[in-house]
Amino acid sequence: MIGSLLIFGKKEKGEGILISSLAFAAGVMICVSLTDLIPESFHALSTYLNLFPLLCTVLIGINLGILLSSKIEKKVAKQEKSSSLYKIGIISMLAIILHNIPEGIATYISCENDFHLGLQLTLAIALHNIPEGISISVPIYYATKSKRKAFLYTMISGLSEVAGAIIAFLFLKNIMNDFFMGFLYSMIAGIMLSISIKELLPTSFSYYNYKNTILSFLFGICFMLASHILL
Secondary structure (H helix, E strand, O other): EEEEEEEEHHHHHHHHHHHHHHHHHHHHHHHHHHHHHHHHHHHHHHHOOHHHHHHHHHHHHHHHHHHHHHHHHHHHHOOOOOOHHHHHHHHHHHHHHHHHHHHHHHHHHHHHHHHHHHHHHHHHHHHHHHHHHHHHHHHHHHHHHHHHHHHHHHHHHHHHHHHHHHHHHHHHHHOOOHHHHHHHHHHHHHHHHHHHHHHHHHHHOOOOHHHHHHHHHHHHHHHHHHHHHHH
16 A cells, blocks of 8 residues: 555646656566566476476466456456556556465465565565555556545555465465466466556656656666565
């Protein structure tokens, strides 16, 4: 929910906040996909597969994620009065929900096995979730002018992390395997890459403030790289 605080920025600076937020979120999502989700997918699947089938499986997952993102985009676009920014916010929310559920599962299982490791993972995920909140709340707020909707959709995304922990506690802690998680991570990476390249960056560039877009994009990448190093 901390990422939602940007919607309280001054209205005269609204366009600048929007441009920066979209590009920053794109940098975060691309960095998370390339440095976290895809390597984690390779690591999880390597227990079951040799190099070539492993590579094919990861690529299939990424492409399925891209196709799923495109399908969601078309469904949202059909809604009456759905603007480009609203579509970005909704697709980002759905992608982050899919991302957060396995994170909640991983956090619960880690805490159960090693509390110190689980606490480190919790802090890292909490830090990552701030820009994810930005990527949902800012476009939805500027599309609808409703702070309530922006908060609500961001809160739903955040609660999906808790849902993942509850699912792990009730059903999955003894049956979840690395193959399922690895394939899921590759799909989520495909969704996030698709959102960033097809929606977030083009929309940010459409305001013709290229310097702001590029610097915010690079800052998003650096922010996530720094969080990986520090945590």
